[in-house]
Amino acid sequence: MARKAAIIGGGVIGGGWAARFLLNGWDVAVFDPDPEAERKISAVLSNARLALPALSDVPMPPEGRLSFAGTLGEAVEGAEYVQESVSERIELKHKVYAQLQQANPGVLIGSSTSGFKASDLQQGSPAPENIIVAHPFNPVYLLPLSEVSGSDRNPPEVVEKTVQIMKDIGMFPLVIRKEIDAFLGNRFLEAVWREALWMLKDGVATTEEIDEAIRMGFGLRWGQMGLFETYRIAGGEAGMRHFMAQFGPALKWPWTKLMDVPEFNEELVDLVASQSDAQSGQYGIRELERIRDQNLVGFLRALKERNWGAGKVLREHDERRAAAFHAGTDQGPKAAPLVMAHMQVLPGWIDYNGHMTESRYYFAGSETIDAFLRLIGAGMDYVGAGHSYYSAETHIRHLSEAKLGDRLTGTIQILSADEKRFRSFVRIMKGEECVATIEQFYLHVDMKAGKSVPAAPEVYAKLRAITDAQAGLPLPEGAGRAIGQKKE
Numbered sequence: 307m308a309r310k311a312a313i314i315g316g317g318v319i320g321g322g323w324a325a326r327f328l329l330n331g332w333d334v335a336v337f338d339p340d341p342e343a344e345r346k347i348s349a350v351l352s353n354a355r356l357a358l359p360a361l362s363d364v365p366m367p368p369e370g371r372l373s374f375a376g377t378l379g380e381a382v383e384g385a386e387y388v389q390e391s392v393s394e395r396i397e398l399k400h401k402v403y404a405q406l407q408q409a410n411p412g413v414l415i416g417s418s419t420s421g422f423k424a425s426d427l428q429q430g431s432p433a434p435e436n437i438i439v440a441h442p443f444n445p446v447y448l449l450p451l452s453e454v455s456g457s458d459r460n461p462p463e464v465v466e467k468t469v470q471i472m473k474d475i476g477m478f479p480l481v482i483r484k485e486i487d488a489f490l491g492n493r494f495l496e497a498v499w500r501e502a503l504w505m506l507k508d509g510v511a512t513t514e515e516i517d518e519a520i521r522m523g524f525g526l527r528w529g530q531m532g533l534f535e536t537y538r539i540a541g542g543e544a545g546m547r548h549f550m551a552q553f554g555p556a557l558k559w560p561w562t563k564l565m566d567v568p569e570f571n572e573e574l575v576d577l578v579a580s581q582s583d584a585q586s587g588q589y590g591i592r593e594l595e596r597i598r599d600q601n602l603v604g605f606l607r608a609l610k611e612r613n614w615g616a617g618k619v620l621r622e623h624d625e626r627r628a629a630a631f632h633a634g635t636d637q638g639p640k641a642a643p644l645v646m647a648h649m650q651v652l653p654g655w656i657d658y659n660g661h662m663t664e665s666r667y668y669f670a671g672s673e674t675i676d677a678f679l680r681l682i683g684a685g686m687d688y689v690g691a692g693h694s695y696y697s698a699e700t701h702i703r704h705l706s707e708a709k710l711g712d713r714l715t716g717t718i719q720i721l722s723a724d725e726k727r728f729r730s731f732v733r734i735m736k737g738e739e740c741v742a743t744i745e746q747f748y749l750h751v752d753m754k755a756g757k758s759v760p761a762a763p764e765v766y767a768k769l770r771a772i773t774d775a776q777a778g779l780p781l782p783e784g785a786g787r788a789i790g791q792k793k794e
């Protein structure tokens with residue numbers, strides 16, 4: 307049965323949480339008295355469906371069930387976790403917690419608050435230990451950070467449970483060591499925001515120029531290395547010490563107006579809003595969200611390729627889900643093609659013809675073979691010890707189309723094998739339909755010597771057992787075929 311989360315407050319952030327939980331397979335009940343909440347959440351969800359699956363290289367679980375509750379009590383009934391995302395007013399948050407804890411006394415409540423400390427949120431609660439901060443960043447369905455911040459009234463199990471739930475939905479929970487207003491991320495953002503407002507008010511720069519200063523330069527750096535690693539490199543070969551020696555004195559120079567806040571009045575709001583309209587008013591908000599999401603997906607995928615920063619979080623989430631996905635699959639030797647891989651056609655796999663691009667058929671074949679090699683004991687540990695299987699020849703037949711979102715299965719039949727070689731026949735299936743076949747010839751290689759050698763006996767024994775079990779299967783239609791063009 308799917309796990310259930312209650313999302314209380316379905317605005318910008320509640321909508322993002324709802325999308326993240328749903329797309330990670332949780333059922334979600336939303337409570338928000340705003341009659342527009344359902345429409346707004348479905349708009350966020352449509353954008354999230356285009357973006358989040360594009361980060362995953364394993365099939366997404368079946369989407370959870372979304373419901374809109376008529377009361378707060380109905381939303382929290384049977385929920386394992388509540389993410390509170392109501393407006394940033396402490397008295398409203400207190401009122402909501404009182405109702406939630408009355409309806410479901412033991413439930414764990416994570417708050418999206420941008421700045422209230424857990425001890426502020428817990429005031430007046432009969433069960434303060436179950437209220438904790440889980441502060442996300444917009445868009446919640448793409449950015450992994452969730453700042454988890456408790457008070458001394460939260461036992462370690464509550465912090466640990468919150469951390470685990472965040473991981474389960476693919477987030478990066480960062481536990482904050484000490485209670486502090488606005489946690490880590492918003493302290494930085496507030497500093498940058500104040501400086502920007504000053505520069506605008508003083509006529510130093512426009513909203514557009516300030517954004518260019520960020521996105522053409524240090525904003526790009528921060529997304530992949532943060533502040534300290536970036537500055538370490540800026541110190542040259544001598545690293546951080548040299549950087550500090552060179553730029554330390556700037557702390558005493560008039561480089562910041564941080565302690566001084568521009569007066570918040572109508573004039574300031576008009577200045578910012580009118581320049582922002584001139585800069586970006588040609589786009590609707592949902593359109594801007596889609597542009598932002600596509601940029602983030604590209605950026606996050608680049609990080610994922612390098613297993614770096616937020617990309618490492620994505621990979622780890624894939625690994626956990628792949629393990630759950632494959633658990634229980636029967637992969638013992640039998641007289642049938644073995645089901646080795648499950649995939650879903652992602653947005654980045656689609657070409658200009660509107661269907662799965664040809665290189666992804668090869669990829670689907672590789673995923674199937676890699677899973678098979680792991681099964682026979684020739685996975686990454688084996689490669690690390692200096693041996694591997696190399697593909698020597700490949701023949702792909704494209705039999706049918708795969709479209710965005712299609713779920714594909716890769717099966718393998720071993721046509722022949724000996725100590726040094728095997729010939730495999732992979733079928734990429736869309737349900738009962740075969741969309742492609744990939745026939746390959748593999749050589750077992752000593753990677754250091756750079757030549758073909760017999761496989762380790764335990765690896766070959768597993769390969770042999772599967773080959774023998776499948777020996778009675780008919781030769782697949784298309785096996786051994788060359789490319790043929792009929793004469794006109």
Ligand SMILES: NC(=O)C1=CN([C@@H]2O[C@H](COP(=O)(O)OP(=O)(O)OC[C@H]3O[C@@H](n4cnc5c(N)ncnc54)[C@H](O)[C@@H]3O)[C@@H](O)[C@H]2O)C=CC1
Binds near residue numbers: 395398420421441443
């Ligand atoms: N907007 C942002 O960039 C971020 C906001 N946050 C935090 O997330 C929380 C929500 O902020 P947003 O989504 O931006 O605000 P929002 O104004 O978009 O949404 C707040 C929602 O709460 C609903 N609401 C009001 N009273 C309610 C009640 N009694 N029960 C249920 N729902 C109720 C409103 O109808 C509204 O839909 C705040 O605590 C905010 O500090 C956190 C990270 C980023």
Ligand SMILES: C[N+](C)(C)CC(=O)CC(=O)[O-]
Binds near residue numbers: 442444
């Ligand atoms: C502006 N803000 C304080 C609501 C920002 C956040 O809390 C995090 C974010 O997404 O920028």
